[in-house]
Amino acid sequence: MPGLEDLYREIILDHYRNPRNRGELDAPPAARVEGFNPLCGDEVVVYLLVGGDGRVADIRISGQGCSISQSSASMMSASVKGKTVDEARALIRAFKGMMSIHEQRLDGSEDDAADAAAQSEVKMGDLEALQGVVKFPVRIKCATLSWNTLAQALDEATAPNA
């Protein structure tokens, strides 16, 4: 049985207590996407502004959730700010690779393989602290909520008609 210290690392608690990039942006011009965890009712709203240079010019997070979903969102916002859209997408893949539990898959899912590859190429930095969540399967969705929402926001911000 993994202990709580694997889950609630100091840096996670820090992001939970002092969330970065908390707030809202005008949408439009920003993309605004809501994410939702049906298990617990947690909600996250991602506001994303991609600049003319194809980089994440600004990002804000609102919504409510547990320490894992809140800190993951906070760390996510800090880590993608200033990144190009492609870099952000690679980071999402890498993060989800880190979070995926392979045991319940029957087929060697290609997505997983790609995620794992992405993971090995991308520097995760502080995000590694969230790795302990994998040992608590119920909480994985808490950790990935904001990342899935970011993926949608990136799609929206870069859609041809946006």
Next chain:
Amino acid sequence: MPGLEDLYREIILDHYRNPRNRGELDAPPAARVEGFNPLCGDEVVVYLLVGGDGRVADIRISGQGCSISQSSASMMSASVKGKTVDEARALIRAFKGMMSIHEQRLDGSEDDAADAAAQSEVKMGDLEALQGVVKFPVRIKCATLSWNTLAQALDEATAPNA
């Protein structure tokens, strides 16, 4: 565990091998009613002729079934022939009283009490041989099939517009 000899008494096997009143009657004037055991698919057809004197003038049985349903039908036909409609009805009640398993009832059902009373007043004769069936609950419906069908036939034969 009751032994088979409780179920397959000699007299029952005799009625099974040599069924009495087997055949059909013209209907009308006879009442013709089909009975049906969904458990096993057994079918019995009772042909009943009630005379002007209110007595069972003739009765015939057709259909197919197991030894218990066949012999019970045969014994039933022999025992009601010549009886008045009321006597036949009393016999049905008495027979069903003998066959009822009380353990599964929650309420003191009045029908049961009446059946039991009827049973004590009516002479069952050979029919007593079927009492052993009660120990084989699944077979009770085999034994009562022809009697339930007779009850319907009596209703039909004595209906105002018949």
Next chain:
Amino acid sequence: MALDVARIKKDFPILDVEVHGGKRLVYLDSASSSQKPRAVLDAMDRYYETTHANIHRGVYSIAEEATRLYEESKTKVARFIGAPSARGVVYTKNVTEAINLIVYSWGRANLREGDAVLLTEMEHHANLVPWLILKEERGIELRFLPMADDFSLDLTDLDRLVDGVKFVSVTAMSNVLGTLTPVRRLAEAAHAAGALIAVDAAQYVPHISTDVVDLDCDFLGFTGHKMLGPTGIGVLWARDELLEEMPAFLGGGEMIRDVRLDGWTPNEIPWKFEAGTPPIAEAVGLSAAIDYLSALDLEAVREHEVSLTAYAMRSLTERYGDDITFYGPSEPSMRGGVLSIGFKGIHPHDISQVLDEEGVCVRAGHHCAKPLMRKLGVSATARASFYVYNDEADVDALADGLESTARLFG
């Protein structure tokens, strides 16, 4: 007579389990699913080891005995809820299926566009989603009795809301708030309005002596796994006459009288509503669970839970004052042993996670009552719930665990 909880605990093997390196398991999630006493497990094992066969169709003796055990189980269920006979007892896989059966069979046969059904804002999804599905399909109207500020059911507008409805379907006890609803009064109002009433008694039957005649309801549903019984079995009770009239729901073996390639005729009730092989071993387990509960005596069970709830509310308040919020009626005798709490604004997931580390199991989430959570203005609560095997030491473990939570997140 008070429950001898120390002795009762010994009957539940799982309570001997140690978690997280030597922590005693403190199970406070019986509103989600109860634990099972050895007597229930033994009854099912004995059934499988000596008697198992498919029922209703077999002439040979183990099949006959299996059939007898199955039907005896229904007789026990009928007695347990004061039903006049076992003919009104239908086994389903859980209470959710029982409610769906009502909606699919009675609902679809009787409700047309514009017909109104009255529910409450406190319903579990099990007594809401089936009606929402019918609403989409048929355009029926759903009305809701609201929750009052004191977490009771607000009856102020009952007369207006019940007027003209064809059906009323209400929980007897909220699985989030612990609120007991006034079922008899609602039944009276329903019947006065010419409507039928169904009661979701999933949280009621396991804890409070139930009499369907007394409650004057037309349908009552509950679920085996919340009353010391196994998973895989639920109960729908209904008045015989209603079951007689209602069209069949699931089709298959057992529920027919005759089948031809071009048509079929239904079996007698209750079997008309039991298509296919029923949960036989589960029925045997439910029998044993009812025996166990009856031996404890439901009055004593209720008394125990009220006093444990009172103790929990008192001791948590003494220790945490305004840092703790109870979502539910403040008077223990007006509620069940289900305690939804908010604590220092800490997310229920985090509370439950930290408590787990101490061996304390509480549920965190929306408890399948999202509309009610919205009304409460929270996305989740942490919920502790009590049953026959819980005692004050369990409550103390919860209180201690909250302290660890506060230390980490406070």
Next chain:
Amino acid sequence: MALDVARIKKDFPILDVEVHGGKRLVYLDSASSSQKPRAVLDAMDRYYETTHANIHRGVYSIAEEATRLYEESKTKVARFIGAPSARGVVYTKNVTEAINLIVYSWGRANLREGDAVLLTEMEHHANLVPWLILKEERGIELRFLPMADDFSLDLTDLDRLVDGVKFVSVTAMSNVLGTLTPVRRLAEAAHAAGALIAVDAAQYVPHISTDVVDLDCDFLGFTGHKMLGPTGIGVLWARDELLEEMPAFLGGGEMIRDVRLDGWTPNEIPWKFEAGTPPIAEAVGLSAAIDYLSALDLEAVREHEVSLTAYAMRSLTERYGDDITFYGPSEPSMRGGVLSIGFKGIHPHDISQVLDEEGVCVRAGHHCAKPLMRKLGVSATARASFYVYNDEADVDALADGLESTARLFG
């Protein structure tokens, strides 16, 4: 490798039972329901004694472990039937519910008056009555592939019958005749006609290695209690894309993503179709049953049953000649281990009753296939059926028992 039946028998506690004063139990009714090995009972006990909690919603560790065991069970089921993923595996209470799910959800969403569905004359009521109910409701047309004189499925008119149908639903093996139907060929015909195909594999999956990709079917249903597993659990497998499109069936907890008082959104598959608390312990038991069967090896199981069926047909014919009739294909390799017999015109009830006295359990009746019985021209048959724990001594006991029957009724 041949099955070591003597060893296998030891794994099934019920086979040690003595009936009627010292008679060994000779269980020949596995087509109705199989017996359970100790490993299955132990797995369920262990679950209840160490892990039970409601699944999917709990953060604490036993709830997490219960969830893992439940999902692992689905993964095992998926592997066992060659399904590409566990996402297509829905747990129901039995296969009857699985088929009703297809008819209520896919059927009601896709079939209108006049649309045709193709079944066979050999269907169990489970794969007939749900369609008859839909026919009454919607006026769909039902067509039937007939039984041939040699008890095989008559494909002479397949092209004509399949032409224009929207759905095909067929048994993979008749529970009366033992007839194996050519599922792959039927799937090909269905797909060529633009129809989907569902397979009732209740009598197939327990006995014959199954690969849904190979069979090329769209839906496949089977039931736990016929494959060494517990009562109270069935399986519907379907192609992911179909489940995605199909509307929900039963409404309640677990199957939702969000619920408001005025609407709801469904959960992902497969949970969209699992309303309420599922059969959790039963899923654990089914896991253990699959492990047990897999360890025996399905090829060996099939071989064993073919040779036992061959032995039974041979020895009964040697002993009783024309006095015995087999309703079913004469070639053992073309059939399952289900032997419906007629004997000297003695009613099957009486046969079964006398056999019971000798400890031999066979089923007497219409086996939930009344239209087929009518076609056979009988109201009932006596049916012996074989599984992994049966051997030639069991068949000999059956043959001896028939002699007692003849003595009493011949």
